[in-house]
Amino acid sequence: MNQNSSIPPSPLNTAVLFLVFNRLDTTKQVFRAIREAKPPRLYIASDGARETKEGESDKVNEVREYLISNIDWDCEVNTLFRDNNLGCKYAVSGAIDWFFKNEEMGIILEDDCLPSQSFFWFCEELLEKYRDEHRVSSISGSNPFKYADNINGEEESYFFSKYNRIWGWASWRRAWSHYDVHMRVWPEAKKRKSHYVFFESKAERESMENIYQQCYEGKIDTWDFQWSFTKSLMMSVTLVSKKNLIKNIGEGVDATHTHHLPKEISDSRLENVSFPLKHPKEIIIDYNKDLHTMKYRFDKFGILKYVKEIIKKVLKKIHLFNEMKKIMYSFSNGKI
Structure with a gap:
């Protein structure tokens, strides 16, 4: 293999969890990328149709039938097809529980997160490298922000962030084992200010405390803020590719959350990382890059105060x- 090649260095050995629902168009695009990568073990999780949505049952079944009938490589297939609708909070978190009950580590893709081919091998190499490194709890291929390009002599293939990124990611059983979708320890953590180590600014703390409180009270049908909370308690970081290896293609009226994406993200290009990967010397949060992420995430919560x-x-x-x-x-x- 040539130096700095984006050609996969070897056959993929890592399992993939594919989270799908009722969108055949985006599912097909993401599945084509998965099929090209040929993971040896594929887990497919699908929430059940909502009774209040006429015709959704047909859409859900169409997605499931398409996937099962188009797995044409040597692959162990495992399915978790729900009969009833659990919603985003329990369907996704439950699927990830199921995945890590069977796998020590693996890659997770939703039906609107289109990966480049190098994303799979990027995750595979780093899952192995940081297998026993508890300071790192997840790996992300999503980086649509231009600030993280290799400039000013930066040669590393990735950096470390305090923020959670779930548009195309990977993790380990050892990290997910700390996850609690109900956030039972939140009242005590709030009292002890356990999460302050990650959110130093008053404005950011206030916004995250508000979100965590709503999650604890069951007012938000989501699973990912609970994961962010878990990571802050563990004082663990996310490893982020400097190249954008994931493009969100789910924007639109049928999307669960991404009805409208900022232009910076919707216009982002899908890239490939070069191999061999170049590793940072230390596990240190890049606060300069995190400042840009924080601006995108917390503008509505008072970025000027921050x-x-x-x-x-x-x-x-x-x-x-x-x-x-x-x-x-x-x-x-x-x-x-």
Whole structure:
């Protein structure tokens, strides 16, 4: 294999969990990428149709039949086809529980997250590299932001983030085993401020506490904020590709959550990472890149307040630095 090639270095050995529902169009696109990668074990999870949605049962069955009839490579197939609709919160979290009950580690794709081919091998290599590294809890191929391009001499293939990214990701049983969809420890964690280590700014803490509280009270039909909460308690980071290996193709009226994506994300290109991967020397959160992610996620929760706090911290550090210089100058000149 040539240096810096995007050609897969070997046959794929990692299992894939494919989460589907009622959208045949996007399912076909993502499945074609999975079929090209040829995972040796494929897990397909499908929530049941909603009784209140006329004709949805036919759509759900059409998706299931398409997938089963088009698996044409040597592959162990496992299915979790729900008879009743559980909703996003329980259908997805339950499917991931099922996946990691059977696999020590693996790749997770939803039916609207289109991967490039190198995404599969990117995950496979890093799942193995960080298998026993508890500071890393997930691997993400989603990076639509242009700020993370390799510039200023940065050569590493990925960086570390405090934020959760679930548009095409991978993880380990050892990390997911801490997950609790009901967030039972939230009241105690809130009292102890256990999550403050990841959310230093007051504005960000307030917004996340509001979201966590709503999840705890069952007011949000989702599973991913609970995963973010779990990761903050573990003080673990997400490994993020510097190339955008995932494109969200689910925008539209039929989408569960992504009815409208920001132009920066909807216009993002699908890329391939080069092999061999270049690894960072240390596991350190890249706060510069996280600032951009935070801006996208928390604008509506008070980004200006956050920026003001950052500025205050920087000015305080500059002040302390200048005071230290004065002290050192006085010491060197015998004034102390």
